[in-house]
Amino acid sequence: MTDADRASRHHALLTLIACGGASAPRRQLLEAYPVPEAALAAGVASWRALGLGDAQIAALRAPDTASLMRGRAWLADRNHHLLGWHDPDYPSLLRRSPNPPLALFVAGDPARLWHPAVAVVGSRTPTPGGRDNAAAFARALAGSGLAVSSGLAAGIDTAAHAAVLAIDGLTIAVLGTGPDIAYPASNRALHARIAAHGALVSEHLPGTGPKPGHFPGRNRILAGLSLGMVVIEAAARSGALITARLAAEAGREVFAVPGSIHNPLSRGCHRLIRDGAGLVESADEVIAALATIATELAGDLQQRLVDPISSGHGIGPAVQPLGPPADPDYKNLWAALGHDPTGMDQLAQRTGLTPANLSSMLLLMELDGRVAMEHGRYFRKG
Template structure:
């Protein structure tokens, strides 16, 4: 069973995508957004400021009166009046290829994350930002799992990634690491959310894994480059994991653990929560048993998770297509078998389809064959994958039929 065939546009998805999505107002928006981040303090007034003015550059130019009307505290106003400066490390990081900054006002800001109680003002992303719109499930659990727990995390992540769902986790040792690696091994999509700046991999043992995920998926943080991992960052990191995903699967967790925090935050955001049961003698299974008693779905197989999330993935898939200005069905018909190629009425999609074959093809060759930009190609490939026309394995793409 795969998720992709369920992805059809819906009115709800169009609403989720945001019909008023607008481009950034000026090329200096990243610098202005970095200054807003440097001002510190409560995020809600700064989100209101961005909403009122349509972008960070316009918000800063609006002046102190507008800042106060948006609810900024006196300390925040003073910081902006004093020219709160962006950290040079953040500026330098953003200048490198594959590094992005998504602000609250940005039409690419992931829609699921907008719906949580305390969404971040901005996200730093290494990799492909469009993947934050991809239907995903969080897999979390103990940093010291049992051998059986690792096996379960590996099996669930491999199957979920193979179904078309992205696997999102926190890059911690244990279950998180196992889930990321299994998703990569399946040739699927994985997203890591971290509690430090993206130039400070944590834990250090996973620096190479973070680089792999950035190359094949996306690594995300709300903390600017230059920020070291601090204990207090991880509960807030967990809310982003829960907020980016359609549901959270807890594989193993003790009674007091970060995985349970993620599950609680998922439930508070109205997302699905799943738990894998374990032995009554296993201390890192007790958190899962507690979740089940509190109403989490007991799951034994990945297809149980997929069946629950497929209708929700349909809505998010529609939102993605709306954001990318893609047709609601690439083939223009309800059935893939009715036509020989997707997007026959769209020359760019048709050119991409002709450039693809049944043998896996890398991005560089597709760029050469199609003449499209990297951004265009990444977006179109993601939509075609969601529709089930292509599969992606280890950064290479091929037709499914």
């Protein structure tokens, strides 16, 4: 795809995002036409037939130029991506969740959104013990090869993201703002580190500030991207409980860490346990419970690799399938791996493969039992 074609596609998708309103009719529009450009050019009769309302149609006919310019400026960075509903690189778990977003702005490698992830959430004002528990669970989950997702909020979210970055693991932050806005402002440095070493995800146009109505939507995306969710310290009425409910509605496993009956921040977790959430005391219990679901996600990824389609604004060049042992890339990667842990950068240097290829291949090798990850580094098992 040429730069002009890419710009045209971005313009069409940004226009569809900026028109706002219900997502379902716009998803149907993208399903009805092969590319966003065709969907945008379809015209009023087609838009109306697919369920778009008067306000959406008016916004498509006279888009907000300033919003589109901010979006195009943000996408000019090579580390910034836009995945639309029509895109084969749109994460399969999220696609199967209730009310998935029309599109995702991603700072970082979009392939990381296919990596099996566990959400770690909880209070914005945790106790020191709760903060320590969040960090311990996040480190153990990341050390097992899972990604750790959260919402970049203060408190438990911050502790989980920071703990994973400290061991060079993979962490994903789902935002209730535009992808360029750090919220809270105290997490500006953490926001930048996650963009560089993990992935930042938002359904909102660049430049969108924090609004109360955005955070329930942020929570539904967090639930939809994750295999399961661990709640660590939550008051009886808290956003973490809403996120846990959304995870359960999306068919995800919900786990809660119990605490002292004298701690008000334990009441939400105890309520979740009474309502059927799994009581967990260690990350190993979470990892064991999610093993089967992680294998199913690997199947989705294998299918994506076998039938690649390049969208021009998603992950980029199509990743090649892992294939049988005779596959040259597979043999190349296996030879580059040793029994000593090796980082992704070094593997890329040894093999000449892109990080997107390596990430996908290593994920399948992990789930196949051939490879393990420790502190963000990979090595042969056995």
